[in-house]
Amino acid sequence: MFRKIHLPGRFALLFSFIVWFLVVSQLLRVCFFIWQYDEVSWNIINLLRTLLTGLLFDIGAVTYICVPALLYYVLLPNRWIGSWVDKALVWFFTSLTIFILVFTFFAELTFWDEFKTRFNFIAVDYLIYTHEVVANINQSYPLPFLIGGVLIITAGILFLFYKRRAFTKTFTQTATLVQRAVLFFTAVLIAVLYTTFITNNSAEWSPNRYNSEISKNGVYSFFAAFRNNQMKYDEFYTSIDKNKAFTIVKDKLVGAESKFTGGGFSIHRNVTDSLPSSEKKNVVFILVESLSGSFMREFGNQQNITPFLDSLAQKSVFFENLYATGTRTVRGMEAVTLCIPPTPGQSIVKRPENANLYTVNSVFKSKGYDSNFFYGGDGYFDNMNAYFGGNGFNIYDRGRGSVLSDKIKTTRNNIDDSEVTFENAWGICDEDIFNKMLKVADQQYQDKLPFFNFVMTTSNHRPFSYPPEKIDVPSGTSREGAVKYTDFALRELFKKAKTKPWYKNTVFVIIADHCASSAGKDEIDVANYHIPAFIVNLPESDNQKISRQCSQIDLFPTLFSLMHWNYESDFFGKNVLGRAFEERSLMGTYRKLVLMKQEKVMILSDQKKQAFYTWNKKDNSLKPLPIEKNFLDETISWYQTADYLFTNKLLK
Template sequence: MESINNISKRYSLLLGFSAWFILFSFLLRIVFLFWQLDEIEITVFNLLKILSLGLLFDVGVLSFLFVISTFYILLIPKRFIGSKVDKIFIYLGFLLTLLIFVFTFFAEITFWEEFKCRFNFVAVDYLIYTFEVVQNIHESYPLYILIPSMLIITGVIYFYFAKNDFFNDTFTNKISFKSRILPFVISLTVMLIYVFFVSNSNAEWSKNRYNNEISKTGIYSFFAELRNNKLDFKTFYNSISDEEAFQLIRNNLKDDNVKFLSNDYSIKRKITDSLEVNTKPNVVFILIESMSASFMAEFGNEKKITPFLDSIANKSLFFKNLQATGNRTVRGMEAVTLSIPPTPGQSIVKRPNNSNLYTISNVFKSKNYQCNFFYGGDGYFDNMNAFYGGNGFDIYDRGRGSVLSDKIKTTRHNIDDSEVTFENAWGICDEDIYNKMIKVADEYHQKKKPFLNFVMTTSNHRPYTYPDNKIDIPSGKSRSGAVKYSDYALQQMFKKAKNKPWFKNTIFVFVADHCASSAGKDEIDVANYHIPAIIYGENLIQPQKVTKLCSQIDIFPTLFGQLHWSYTSNFFGTDVLSKKYQERALMGTYLKLALQKDKIITILSNKKTNTHYNWNETSNKLKVIPVNKFELNETISWYQTADYLYLNNKLN
């Protein structure tokens, strides 16, 4: 009978590695605790809960490593234990795993700096778009420090294990096959328990988001998101009958000029404007990367980093109280293009079966417009080309060899090197993409064809680099510099456009895709969804400041109302300036879905729980209040109907 001591020595390297991982993971949690010390709720109970849940998820990560390691130990014949083959496998496996885990700890710190959370679906997306991400890391962080640091830490840990005989014990204890069965069976059992019974959502125990995030383990979160990149609404959220949900939504969408086209589960309707005239102004729509409302002087910022947007706000239809639907670019695209609330999980922009939907291009094309989409990077990123190409837009992007699917019947134009003056990881600078847009506008003006030019910008994004000598903040230094350059580029575009013959018959729309940061301690950080939206048209749009609470999904329906267009709508958004408009905003994260009505916020959770809050705008804090049944059902109806229409192919 082999002694427990001899058996354990064969596994000493695995056990030692596990102790190291738990220690480093614990230290990382402490770092995050101090990082958000002003935001988290620290009590003895909360601290114990964070650390105990953290340990639970750490063990979950190790359970997968144990299965792989104990399976190898189980299979290798006794006579080969300590052989060259055994040593090669164990040395390489140990070093590779150690380096990956060390890299993960570094990556978690940089990810937290950007998103204030553990790895989530964003990290999963970034795994797909390696070129942009690797370039962004290279341009944003001092790799000449980070890479040597990771190698040094890996080397020090390896030296410790070697010096303390972990390798020697592993190679010299030739335990029998029978003694290796139980460790493998235990490891497999624990891993299966985690696979089937331990969800990443088990960490969602607190109303304070930071408490929840620090409780998690980055690697576990990453693979959890990899498995669950979409969520069926009725499976994960409280629901009501489809009949009641659609009745509530149709009541919200009613107006004097609205006629629903069917009585089934649908929101498709005919909007008729009694003042309709045959006006077809060009539309230049700019979706600005990460432009929070808080950057503008109009909202109290004193840094003077948006002088152009501030100057034009008073000459425009200016939305003072408009909320983004989400915290990613694809959410902003989804909101303005489909005019739909954020469905749980991935944005429709990135989902399958997202072509031939009813989008703003259908309205413009019914008026004989040419629709163009411009992006300064490779539109393969975030599935932009497939989405816009599959929904009526010609594509202008900085393609790097990726091609459109044969199923997408559209024209793709590459932006040539000769048209580029500056480029970083995410694409060409805003000035360059605007110059391309103006060139295309000239072409369609000569053809006497009205156009919708939809531009997605890239400059206001880490690594915050842009052409030198344009503004008084050096490139690559700060978000403020990127914001000021983005504003500067808009101003230059506007100056050039003013000299064009098509300018006086063109409406310019400036909207942010999302805020620079949406993370906060609450489930939904309401203030960090506030974005600017401006509709400008010289002698075409009557300037006014709109103070009504509204959403990104309302931008184009409001524009169509200003143009006095009659059109078919399958949109959840409505004309904010209508007398029957009901104020509300729809906001979501990957898992949380919210409805804001004045200062009341109702949030739906994927664990079939709901919370009702009163929002204090001054302190930006949420206070739990009793649930209002009607407002809860109304919140559910917005998201349930959107999910229903997508799943049943009724968004066309």
């Protein structure tokens, strides 16, 4: 009854490749299911939908991959089929493509281990900063064995294709013009349909985030993130009237100490203190890599990996209920320097037009401070040097060169080899960067300059390596070891700083950039945004534990209040200790924007979606709630106004 469909032998290798890709992609999906077996939904309908949705995206990915090869097969005249040129090109590019894809499948496993997600904008960034990433991979994994394994697997796949006569058919059989045209235009049509109608977000069908992520295809997700690294708020998110949005935000920022000086679409205000400011105190600010609150005994950890920080919590202004704005270092930098909610897409640190903004350094500069940014790696990474240099900081890093660019009028100082005792892929160890800061601070003191020194640490980062014999956990073995070394390095910093003549007049501020992990089964894993923060060496009378729920963006406004400073502000953050402070935290990913007030959580998503939950702190779960209109409007207002001010260059 049915006529047998004949597939041209010229395309046998291409068809074998497609089948191989689809099978391996589903096997990888099954691996992720088993990996997260206790958190995914194993409901038979959800399981089948995950696999079938995944197959849909696998077909799209393999179509894009195959279009260039198909174009070659279609255009090559029949008389050249099987020539040495044809064989060389087909063997080379087939081998290269399979090698890259096998490596990619392995990379997906390591990426999932680190981020519990398919490739996203982080992977795109990693493609840009190849030096750090390749060095990190080399130090974290046995790269020669990995590459060797990929080569062996690639050879095995090619041998399988060879044994199934895919190469033989490809080099000995021809295809008619009609067959070529039908296959080519079918592939182009599929590619156009995926490009036009099927977005990567379509895979996010499940309330269980793991099921949605497993539904995706890593290659497809990578290129989707590459295309959508920057997102305009009004195009992707629910908006309200701008006047209403600014009215709501101003109402949240108003207080007895604040007087707005700008009308309309502005939050510019003067902040005054009823008490006279103290002598200009030096400020050493330390942004600690991946310091989750859950690492501290203060928050229930029993591993004793932060003994110094736990002791510091008892003799500082310690924030017990503070949440990071994001999941990456540049988000933490954005939050503490601009005191702004996380706008969608890339962090402002990485965007164009991010120089000469009104940052916390603008406040320090207005009071005559000398400001420096210290980073143990090459500050080219994540655009850090351009951002900090463009906003008034002198740079100390391991990069080469004395200046950043003609447009950025600041000094870039190289950290010399003689100042380094240990270095890995991400930079010098925490002790070394602290020692460099101490050396510069000594000079600032001699020059009678009040200083604001901003230090970014690197040791608590994969490959988790640090100088040997400093702590009782071998270097390079675990995250816990890296955390304990960072704690040790901070203890050594304070031990040395206390011998300095400038110590008694110096405030130390310590906070995490983000947590060590951020992904869970829900849209937002709230517990994985909880971070510690300390303000140290103020008068003992100021020491206290702050239990109010707050955000990274509130840290510097609180510090300025404790120092009784009067200053101008374009900040969304507020003094947590003020009477008018309303508890809340603002957090997100590059696509999800969140307002949390106590246990209520509103999440804005692209495609103009929103969801409302109650958060159970005990089991870190989210339970859906009916949308509250006022809560939704407030959430929209924080993010819509922040995006508007930056986009329209009103934070300059």
